[in-house]
Amino acid sequence: MLTIYSDKHRLQHGKAELIDGTLKPCFENPSRADMVLQEVRSRGLGPVIEPLAHGLEPVLRVHDAGYVGFLQTAWQRWTAMGRDYDALPKMWQIRRLRAAIPEHVEGQLCYYSMDCGTPLTAGTWPAITAAADVALTAIDQLEAGQRGVFALTRPPGHHAARDYCGGYCFFNNAAIAAQSLLDRGAKRVAILDVDYHHGNGTQDIFYQRDDVLFLSIHGDPATEYPFFLGFADEHGEGAGLGFNYNFPLPAASSVALWFAALETALGEVRRYAPDALVVSLGVDTFEGDPISRFSLASTDFLRLGEQIGSLGLPTAFCMEGGYAVEPIGLNAVNVLEGFSM
Numbered sequence: 491m492l493t494i495y496s497d498k499h500r501l502q503h504g505k506a507e508l509i510d511g512t513l514k515p516c517f518e519n520p521s522r523a524d525m526v527l528q529e530v531r532s533r534g535l536g537p538v539i540e541p542l543a544h545g546l547e548p549v550l551r552v553h554d555a556g557y558v559g560f561l562q563t564a565w566q567r568w569t570a571m572g573r574d575y576d577a578l579p580k581m582w583q584i585r586r587l588r589a590a591i592p593e594h595v596e597g598q599l600c601y602y603s604m605d606c607g608t609p610l611t612a613g614t615w616p617a618i619t620a621a622a623d624v625a626l627t628a629i630d631q632l633e634a635g636q637r638g639v640f641a642l643t644r645p646p647g648h649h650a651a652r653d654y655c656g657g658y659c660f661f662n663n664a665a666i667a668a669q670s671l672l673d674r675g676a677k678r679v680a681i682l683d684v685d686y687h688h689g690n691g692t693q694d695i696f697y698q699r700d701d702v703l704f705l706s707i708h709g710d711p712a713t714e715y716p717f718f719l720g721f722a723d724e725h726g727e728g729a730g731l732g733f734n735y736n737f738p739l740p741a742a743s744s745v746a747l748w749f750a751a752l753e754t755a756l757g758e759v760r761r762y763a764p765d766a767l768v769v770s771l772g773v774d775t776f777e778g779d780p781i782s783r784f785s786l787a788s789t790d791f792l793r794l795g796e797q798i799g800s801l802g803l804p805t806a807f808c809m810e811g812g813y814a815v816e817p818i819g820l821n822a823v824n825v826l827e828g829f830s831m
């Protein structure tokens with residue numbers, strides 16, 4: 491299987507994250523992609539190629555122009571205030587506060603974000619534009635006839651909505667990939683999100699549409715991040731009603747329950763009969779993940795890959811989460827090996 495990878499991911503490296511009451515080194519850091527790349531190479535998964543530049547147009551097909559403009563200018567405006575540290579919001583535009591978009595960079599930082607765990611740094615813009623190019627280059631390769639392609643994307647993307655960042659995500663790589671497939675002639679695309687956390691951003695982007703089927707298996711937002719989306723009664727709206735499936739599972743759910751949800755999800759994909767599949771591949775469902783509470787073993791990721799492969803669809807895998815850094819490569823590449831079996 492072909493892997494698309496850019497070293498520019500290393501430019502996104504936040505200083506600290508508020509976890510369990512104290513500031514700790516960011517869980518979402520460059521070592522994650524380094525370890526996955528190392529495993530891709532050591533397992534001989536296939537060629538590794540650099541992304542081609544695709545510009546901002548494909549990004550603007552899913553993200554709001556004001557939001558993209560904010561991301562593009564934020565660091566320069568932040569440092570112009572004499573600040574050289576990571577840009578993080580101090581508050582949010584919550585209920586009954588004015589909804590107008592602030593002019594000032596600090597107000598926009600609050601307006602265009604959903605949490606304080608997603609540091610905007612000097613390298614964020616080049617890193618996220620490179621990640622979008624990685625995802626789009628994977629679609630180039632699907633269009634050229636590849637059956638499965640691995641977009642080793644970092645930073646991740648599935649929490650990034652039309653007009654806000656969060657959960658370590660800025661550009662929604664999987665959504666950009668899916669939209670690009672449609673723009674190149676696909677009639678229907680399914681996005682399967684197997685990350686431990688609900689892909690609220692991906693759901694947000696396609697919620698009113700029937701040309702993208704979104705399915706997500708994740709920790710129940712009743713007790714898990716992102717708390718405010720990802721419930722089973724969210725089926726889409728308008729033309730999109732019936733094209734959104736959430737499978738929230740209680741924390742500490744069994745592997746059997748997880749695969750039962752996967753089987754149901756894959757049945758819906760078969761029924762939808764898409765032209766292609768995009769997988770938001772998070773491996774934080776791993777039993778040893780430090781911030782998540784499912785218990786897949788490394789061998790279960792082989793089974794996951796095989797099940798996805800059984801759909802027989804052209805598939806682009808976009809890397810999302812996974813924080814047990816030692817086995818992250820084993821777990822991610824197991825999915826890709828299983829798919830290729």
Ligand SMILES: NCCCNCCCCCC(O)(O)C(F)(F)F
Nearest residue numbers: 646657685687715772781810811
């Ligand atoms: N006590 C731990 C709190 C962690 N709060 C943030 C969780 C973000 C998860 C990000 C992800 O894994 O979903 C992605 F795929 F986007 F990277």
Ligand SMILES: [Zn+2]
Nearest residue numbers: 685686687811
């Ligand atoms: Zn996750």
